[in-house]
Amino acid sequence: MFGADVHAYLRSAAGARARRRGPFTIRLDEHNDALPFNYAIPDDDADPTENQVAALVSAFRERARTPRLEYVPQAAPKVEGALLAAGFTVEGRYPLLVCPPDEVVDTPVDPTVRIELVTTDAGLWQVAHVMNAAFEAPEANEYDVARLRRILDGGGIVAAVVDTTTADVVGAGQTGSPYQGVAEVASIAVRVSHRRRGIGGAVTALLTRAGADAGITIPFLTPADDDAARVYARVGYRKVGEALHISLRA
Structure with missing residues (x-):
C-alpha cells in the first residue's frame, strides 16, 4: 500500500x-x-x-x-x-499525487528565468528567503538554511529559479531526503511578481526528473488547493490517495 x-x-x-x-x-x-x-x-x-x-x-x-x-x-x-x-x-x-520520473511532462515557462539545482550555502540562503516570503513566514534565518542543508546531506534536492534579467532568485522548491525511493516534492514557491508564468510547474518537473539521479523513484506531493493541483497535473502527477491534516487547537 x-x-x-x-x-x-x-x-x-x-x-x-x-x-x-x-x-x-x-x-x-x-x-x-x-x-x-x-x-x-x-x-x-x-x-x-x-x-x-x-x-x-x-x-x-x-x-x-x-x-x-x-x-x-x-x-x-x-x-x-x-x-x-x-x-x-x-x-x-x-x-496525494505521484509521478514516476520518466513520466514527467515539460510545460511552457517564462523564457526569462533559469532553473538550477542549489548546493552552496549562499544559494540556500536565497532559496530560504523566497520560500519564507512566498508562504508568509518570518524572515529566513540560519535554522532555515540548516534545514535545507540537512535535506541535501540526506540526498534530497533543492532548486532555485533565477530571473536572468535581474539575477534575482524568484522561485524555489525541494524534495525531501529519500527513504526507500520515496520522497516528497515540497515548498514550491514563487514570488508574487513572477506568478502565472509557468514557474511552479517547471520547478516541479525539474525536481521530479532530477530525483531519479538521487534515488527518488516515487516522488509524491500534496497540493494545498485546486489551482496547485492543476499545475501538478499538467506536469504528469496523478491522484493515488488522500492525506489528512488534523489538529487540536487551544
Missing part, C-alpha cells in the same frame, strides 16, 4: 530526534513552531486508546506546539475516529 510507504518516509524524515508516544511518531522542530514542521504520524493500522491520544497531546503541549497529525488515513483508518473523539478537528484533506 502506497500509504504505508509514505508513512515510512515521514517517519524517516522525523530524524533521530523523533519522539514516540503510543502508536505515534512525533516530529517537532525546536526552532520553528509553524504547523508544517510539527506533526505526528501514526503507526500503520494503529487503533489508539484514549490514554494514548492524551499522551500524544501532552507531548506537543510540553513543547508549546499545536497537537496535530499529517498522515494517510487509508493506512491507519481507525486513527481519525479516536482523534475526533478527543476534540481534534480536520484542517484539510488533500489529494
Whole structure:
C-alpha cells in the first residue's frame, strides 16, 4: 500500500530526534513552531486508546506546539475516529499525487528565468528567503538554511529559479531526503511578481526528473488547493490517495 510507504518516509524524515508516544511518531522542530514542521504520524493500522491520544497531546503541549497529525488515513483508518473523539478537528484533506520520473511532462515557462539545482550555502540562503516570503513566514534565518542543508546531506534536492534579467532568485522548491525511493516534492514557491508564468510547474518537473539521479523513484506531493493541483497535473502527477491534516487547537 502506497500509504504505508509514505508513512515510512515521514517517519524517516522525523530524524533521530523523533519522539514516540503510543502508536505515534512525533516530529517537532525546536526552532520553528509553524504547523508544517510539527506533526505526528501514526503507526500503520494503529487503533489508539484514549490514554494514548492524551499522551500524544501532552507531548506537543510540553513543547508549546499545536497537537496535530499529517498522515494517510487509508493506512491507519481507525486513527481519525479516536482523534475526533478527543476534540481534534480536520484542517484539510488533500489529494496525494505521484509521478514516476520518466513520466514527467515539460510545460511552457517564462523564457526569462533559469532553473538550477542549489548546493552552496549562499544559494540556500536565497532559496530560504523566497520560500519564507512566498508562504508568509518570518524572515529566513540560519535554522532555515540548516534545514535545507540537512535535506541535501540526506540526498534530497533543492532548486532555485533565477530571473536572468535581474539575477534575482524568484522561485524555489525541494524534495525531501529519500527513504526507500520515496520522497516528497515540497515548498514550491514563487514570488508574487513572477506568478502565472509557468514557474511552479517547471520547478516541479525539474525536481521530479532530477530525483531519479538521487534515488527518488516515487516522488509524491500534496497540493494545498485546486489551482496547485492543476499545475501538478499538467506536469504528469496523478491522484493515488488522500492525506489528512488534523489538529487540536487551544
